[in-house]
Amino acid sequence: MGLKVLRFWGSDIVQRAEMIKSSLSISKVKLSTICAGYSGDLLGADRKTRENAIEGLKDRLTVCAELGGGGGLRFSPPKPK
Numbered sequence: 421m422g423l424k425v426l427r428f429w430g431s432d433i434v435q436r437a438e439m440i441k442s443s444l445s446i447s448k449v450k451l452s453t454i455c456a457g458y459s460g461d462l463l464g465a466d467r468k469t470r471e472n473a474i475e476g477l478k479d480r481l482t483v484c485a486e487l488g489g490g491g492g493l494r495f496s497p498p499k500p501k
Contacts, residue, residue, distance in 0.1 A: 425450050425490075430457025430480045437483045444487060451489045454480045 426449055428440065433454055444451060458476025460469045 423449055425452035427453045427455055430454045430476075433457060433483050434479050437486060441487055451484070451487045453489060454484050 428436075428451065433440075440451070458473055458480060460471070460473030460476060462470060462473045462477075464470050464473070
């Protein structure tokens with residue numbers, strides 16, 4: 421048994437997408453999911469904070485699709501302040 425899939429951290433994923441795509445193209449390993457790494461808070465009281473989170477998630481979903489991801493994202497809860 422070997423490694424079959426990878427889960428990438430979402431921070432800077434948009435900037436790293438081409439490098440990741442190139443690396444995956446020469447490997448049997450596939451992208452599984454992109455985890456968190458976005459700003460904002462989906463459940464935040466402030467509208468702008470929620471909008472930032474939504475935009476970050478959209479970016480990660482787009483990259484996930486471009487990289488052949490399984491279609492899902494794993495979200496981590498915001499870190500306590």
